[in-house]
Amino acid sequence: MIEIGSKIPKRYPVSLAPMMDWTDRHFRYLLRLISKHTFLYTEMIHTGAILHGDRKRFLSYNPEELPLAIQLGGDQPKALAECSKISEDYGYSEVNLNVGCPSDRVREGNFGACLMETPEKVAELVAAMDSSVSIPITVKCRIGIPGKESFEDLCRFIEVVKDAGVRRFIIHARIAILGGLSPAQNRQIPPLRYADVERIKQTFPDLVVEINGGIRTYDEIEERLKKNDGVMIGRAAYETPYFFSEIDSRFFGENSLPPSRREILIRMQDYLDRYVLGEPNSKPHFVLRHLLGLFHAEKGARSYRRILTEQMFSHYTRDLLFQAAGEIPDSALDFIPSQNKKRNFESTIASA
Ligand SMILES: Cc1cc2nc3c(=O)[nH]c(=O)nc-3n(C[C@H](O)[C@H](O)[C@H](O)COP(=O)(O)O)c2cc1C
Numbered sequence: 001m002i003e004i005g006s007k008i009p010k011r012y013p014v015s016l017a018p019m020m021d022w023t024d025r026h027f028r029y030l031l032r033l034i035s036k037h038t039f040l041y042t043e044m045i046h047t048g049a050i051l052h053g054d055r056k057r058f059l060s061y062n063p064e065e066l067p068l069a070i071q072l073g074g075d076q077p078k079a080l081a082e083c084s085k086i087s088e089d090y091g092y093s094e095v096n097l098n099v100g101c102p103s104d105r106v107r108e109g110n111f112g113a114c115l116m117e118t119p120e121k122v123a124e125l126v127a128a129m130d131s132s133v134s135i136p137i138t139v140k141c142r143i144g145i146p147g148k149e150s151f152e153d154l155c156r157f158i159e160v161v162k163d164a165g166v167r168r169f170i171i172h173a174r175i176a177i178l179g180g181l182s183p184a185q186n187r188q189i190p191p192l193r194y195a196d197v198e199r200i201k202q203t204f205p206d207l208v209v210e211i212n213g214g215i216r217t218y219d220e221i222e223e224r225l226k227k228n229d230g231v232m233i234g235r236a237a238y239e240t241p242y243f244f245s246e247i248d249s250r251f252f253g254e255n256s257l258p259p260s261r262r263e264i265l266i267r268m269q270d271y272l273d274r275y276v277l278g279e280p281n282s283k284p285h286f287v288l289r290h291l292l293g294l295f296h297a298e299k300g301a302r303s304y305r306r307i308l309t310e311q312m313f314s315h316y317t318r319d320l321l322f323q324a325a326g327e328i329p330d331s332a333l334d335f336i337p338s339q340n341k342k343r344n345f346e347s348t349i350a351s352a
Pocket of ligand 1: 017018019020021022043044071098100101140172187212213214215232233234235236
């Protein structure tokens with residue numbers, strides 16, 4: 001019998017946020033090429049999809065993505081316990097419960113952020129999950145919901161859920177407004193309250209407390225890491241994935257150089273070829289859409305995006321990616337951030 005709370009999660013200073021429709025296995029593969037150490041999360045997967053849907057499609061991932069947490073959504077202890085066990089058998093590193101999604105559909109299903117109303121219910125869910133696996137069970141939540149938005153409410157939530165075995169909390173530093181705001185507005189309108197998340201770490205020093213929401217620069221990450229154990233990044237990772245090229249050296253003590261974007265393109269083309277050949281219902285744009293932000297703010301980025309978006313859906317040919325990248329100057333393609341020098345890399349776009 002494994003003791004409650006004995007599964008201590010590893011500490012990762014930086015993680016990639018779960019994002020529906022964005023952080024699928026193709027995007028995660030791309031991010032893993034850019035950062036070897038960032039802890040990755042899947043999109044939220046509802047227990048019903050795993051138990052009654054195409055399980056393999058929902059759960060499979062590329063082994064390179066590890067360490068990788070799966071995020072589950074649900075409100076039934078038995079189903080969550082079963083899905084946690086299945087996830088462990090698939091090789092996931094951790095199972096995370098979504099207690100932060102504010103969407104109407106999710107609220108109607110009685111999971112996501114509305115669970116913050118009932119900490120005892122969350123405790124029941126995570127206890128069931130915890131007792132079925134030997135990997136850590138973690139929770140991603142908000143700082144509150146209307147009516148339960150004080151620091152004391154948040155403390156009580158953490159206290160009750162921690163006692164059921166959770167040792168890692170990732171806290172989006174905004175309340176979730178249920179009803180009236182779309183999920184996108186709920187990521188923008190409620191003000192960020194970083195101080196509340198920092199006080200949670202001070203109040204529960206033995207927990208791994210990670211902060212999320214609106215973090216976009218290395219300086220901000222550094223600042224937040226002074227008071228929290230980790231920083232989770234969402235939109236900035238998706239919109240500007242090459243931002244992660246300095247994460248390993250700055251926050252994980254990695255000495256080796258990150259790949260240039262030319263190398264990344266070559267590896268992604270290789271990945272795309274294997275995917276298109278290897279999977280019956282594959283579509284090139286399922287992979288290519290995640291590459292649109294790779295040259296964000298670089299000269300030629302607009303033409304690169306235009307060529308990809310115009311052709312990836314119906315006019316895909318194998319040279320599309322490199323044709324689009326032809327719009328980007330060599331200086332950007334070969335740039336390696338921390339070293340600011342060209343790497344002696346033999347492959348070229350022409351030979352890829
Ligand atoms: C397109 C999109 C989908 C999201 N899907 C999820 C999800 O499935 N599970 C979850 O916990 N949060 C989800 N989120 C919220 C993010 O994980 C994160 O908490 C939020 O974007 C704030 O972080 P950021 O400011 O770094 O983007 C989603 C966000 C976006 C933009």
